[in-house]
Amino acid sequence: MLAKALTALLTVVAGIGAALLLYWVLNWISERLPDNWEHRIKPYLFILPAFLGITVYILYPAILTVINSFKDNFSRNWVGLTNYRTLFDSTYFRGTLFNTLLWILIVPAACVIMGLTVAVLADRLSPRGEKAAKTVIFLPMAVSLVGAATVWRFIYDSEPKGSTQIGLLNALLSIFHKGPVAWLDTSTYHLNSLLLMVILLWIQVGFSMVLLSAAVKGVPVDTLEAARIDGASERQIFALVVIPQIRGTIITVFITVTITVMKIFDIVYVTTGGNFNTDVLGNQFWTQISTFFNYGAASAIVVIFMIAVIPIMWYQVRHFRSEEAA
Amino acid sequence: MTDTATTQAAATPTPKIRRAATHFDANPAKAGWITKSVLIVLCALWLIPLIGTLITSFRTTDAAANTGWWSVIVHPSTLSSLTLQNYKTALGGTTDMGQAFVNSLAITLPATFIPILFASFAAYAFTFTEFRGREFLFLAIVSMLVVPNYVAFIPILKLYKIVGLSGTFPSVWLFHIAFGMSLAIYILRNYMSTLPKTVIESAKMDGASHYQTFYRLVLPMSVPALASFAIFQFLWVWNDLLVALVFIGPGSNQPVTVALTELKGQLGQGWELTTAGGFVTMILPVIVFLALQRFFIRGLTAGAVKG
Numbered sequence: 061m062l063a064k065a066l067t068a069l070l071t072v073v074a075g076i077g078a079a080l081l082l083y084w085v086l087n088w089i090s091e092r093l094p095d096n097w098e099h100r101i102k103p104y105l106f107i108l109p110a111f112l113g114i115t116v117y118i119l120y121p122a123i124l125t126v127i128n129s130f131k132d133n134f135s136r137n138w139v140g141l142t143n144y145r146t147l148f149d150s151t152y153f154r155g156t157l158f159n160t161l162l163w164i165l166i167v168p169a170a171c172v173i174m175g176l177t178v179a180v181l182a183d184r185l186s187p188r189g190e191k192a193a194k195t196v197i198f199l200p201m202a203v204s205l206v207g208a209a210t211v212w213r214f215i216y217d218s219e220p221k222g223s224t225q226i227g228l229l230n231a232l233l234s235i236f237h238k239g240p241v242a243w244l245d246t247s248t249y250h251l252n253s254l255l256l257m258v259i260l261l262w263i264q265v266g267f268s269m270v271l272l273s274a275a276v277k278g279v280p281v282d283t284l285e286a287a288r289i290d291g292a293s294e295r296q297i298f299a300l301v302v303i304p305q306i307r308g309t310i311i312t313v314f315i316t317v318t319i320t321v322m323k324i325f326d327i328v329y330v331t332t333g334g335n336f337n338t339d340v341l342g343n344q345f346w347t348q349i350s351t352f353f354n355y356g357a358a359s360a361i362v363v364i365f366m367i368a369v370i371p372i373m374w375y376q377v378r379h380f381r382s383e384e385a386a
Numbered sequence: 387m388t389d390t391a392t393t394q395a396a397a398t399p400t401p402k403i404r405r406a407a408t409h410f411d412a413n414p415a416k417a418g419w420i421t422k423s424v425l426i427v428l429c430a431l432w433l434i435p436l437i438g439t440l441i442t443s444f445r446t447t448d449a450a451a452n453t454g455w456w457s458v459i460v461h462p463s464t465l466s467s468l469t470l471q472n473y474k475t476a477l478g479g480t481t482d483m484g485q486a487f488v489n490s491l492a493i494t495l496p497a498t499f500i501p502i503l504f505a506s507f508a509a510y511a512f513t514f515t516e517f518r519g520r521e522f523l524f525l526a527i528v529s530m531l532v533v534p535n536y537v538a539f540i541p542i543l544k545l546y547k548i549v550g551l552s553g554t555f556p557s558v559w560l561f562h563i564a565f566g567m568s569l570a571i572y573i574l575r576n577y578m579s580t581l582p583k584t585v586i587e588s589a590k591m592d593g594a595s596h597y598q599t600f601y602r603l604v605l606p607m608s609v610p611a612l613a614s615f616a617i618f619q620f621l622w623v624w625n626d627l628l629v630a631l632v633f634i635g636p637g638s639n640q641p642v643t644v645a646l647t648e649l650k651g652q653l654g655q656g657w658e659l660t661t662a663g664g665f666v667t668m669i670l671p672v673i674v675f676l677a678l679q680r681f682f683i684r685g686l687t688a689g690a691v692k693g
Contacts, residue, residue: 064485069492072555075559076499079504080503083503087597102515104511104517106511106515106596109507110507110567111523113564117561117564117565118530118533118538119530121540121542122533122537125537125541178425181424184421185422185425193428195676195679196429199432200432201675202621202668202672202674202675204626204627204668205627206627206664206667207667210661210664214438214442224452224453226450228454228456231454319532323535325536326628330627349539349540362534369532372532373529373532377525
């Protein structure tokens with residue numbers, strides 16, 4: 061145990077030391093250069109390590125994935141568009157796409173609305189009450205998804221009819237002599253997918269609340285006062301004065317949550333494993349690799365994902381630029 | 387002391403002293419009963435799952451499997467049956483959560499510190515120096531935010547086999563460093579661009595090198611943003627299951643999340659053990675979050691919120 065801990069400590073120290081040394085060496089090199097070169101080269105040296113990491117770990121795999129999506133399951137022979145055709149021909153995959161779309165349509169909007177509600181309401185409490193409420197809402201951010209799955213089992217669990225229910229929802233139903241409902245197995249109206257989204261909301265609302273709360277507090281009081289003098293009701297003030305002024309933050313939160321949701325994988329993986337019509341793109345990718353050993357299809361899924369992300373990326377870049385200009 | 391100060395501020399008509407809030411009622415300092423009850427209900431809903439887990443972690447196998455956790459509250463007579471045994475088993479049993487805790491630290495510390503170092507250098511270059519292709523390179527980094535990390539699993543796994551890194555701590559933290567980089571540079575650059583340019587200019591006039599300006603001025607001034615990214619990355623790496631599962635897997639190097647899934651899968655183990663293990667994994671992130679949340683909010687909002 062102690063020896064293990066020491067080795068662990070040693071790797072930590074060596075890793076951090078190497079990183080520090082890297083910058084020391086880079087600086088040493090740039091100072092050996094002639095003056096005008098030093099100024100021209102230094103910015104590039106500063107961003108070099110960051111770029112190296114991104115190139116090896118993100119860019120190279122992404123490019124490789126695009127290439128492999130046109131190859132067979134072990135990436136040996138070219139197969140053209142076969143992977144894509146097989147995917148779009150299967151009803152299961154179309155269901156997966158639809159589920160992912162549901163997540164994208166519901167979660168970011170719900171997250172912004174709930175975050176804004178908590179932010180605005182908590183703003184009217186005493187400072188101490190506000191802090192307490194916000195901490196409670198933010199707390200789940202610190203919980204891992206494996207932890208969250210454990211936690212939510214006590215809500216969604218279902219035992220056979222007749223035995224004592226130890227899941228909260230079914231216990232409530234049994235008071236009225238109803239149920240039990242196998243919550244996560246029921247795909248009518250995508251009930252189980254919606255229940256999984258609740259878990260993600262539980263984790264994510266805190267994030268959106270923190271950013272939106274800061275934006276709401278940043279709205280200048282004189283604009284509110286002016287609206288009040290002009291006889292606007294508090295609801296009008298909120299809709300016509302506050303909302304337009306925090307629009308930038310709303311968009312930032314919306315985009316960030318959308319990207320998180322598109323990448324969603326863990327929640328589905330640890331709860332239903334994609335069964336009962338809850339599958340999403342991220343989990344389907346993992347199933348193709350770990351269960352079917354079909355690297356070609358898995359790569360094609362990632363490419364579909366990346367193409368779907370392009371409009372959001374484009375919007376984010378444009379939004380970022382307009383923020384810069386302002 | 388603080389209380390009297392705030393009430394005075396609320397009573398005085400100058401709105402500048404009170405924080406710039408939006409309010410719906412005539413007396414902005416007070417929340418009506420609707421506001422209060424909505425918030426109380428929301429907070430209760432948010433806490434119920436956690437309370438249920440906490441209570442279950444102190445229950446015996448039989449009790450946890452046969453009755454709901456709320457029965458402890460409904461029938462207080464069963465309170466005496468609560469036990470610490472689950473925590474003892476989880477920490478000292480065959481799945482050694484204590485060792486896993488150390489492993490998690492060995493992964494999380496470098497994975498948090500190194501990207502901060504790399505990203506703050508890069509963010510400094512992007513904010514305070516002029517060079518060709520600056521905007522393009524920055525946009526390239528921001529656009530990398532959308533690439534999901536599972537894209538890299540297979541290519542990097544193959545790469546690790548060649549280099550011989552498989553199963554080691556660095557295999558995991560190097561991966562996290564690269565995938566945390568985009569967000570780190572984004573947050574830090576946003577924050578640094580709000581720093582007063584004049585201070586940096588005058589430092590340059592006085593003959594300070596880039597290195598000196600960076601260490602003496604920019605880094606100390608960026609502490610809120612550094613802290614907010616550090617918390618983000620810490621929570622993310624500590625709570626990550628997938629990357630650890632792919633590159634390390636179960637065994638002597640496993641972090642807490644992998645150990646927890648192992649606990650779940652063990653034969654004859656009930657829920658009560660996983661809940662105890664779950665709380666062991668949650669303790670550190672919750673403490674870190676509560677201790678640093680002040681910085682977290684300041685650093686995060688400086689970039690995202692204008693004004």
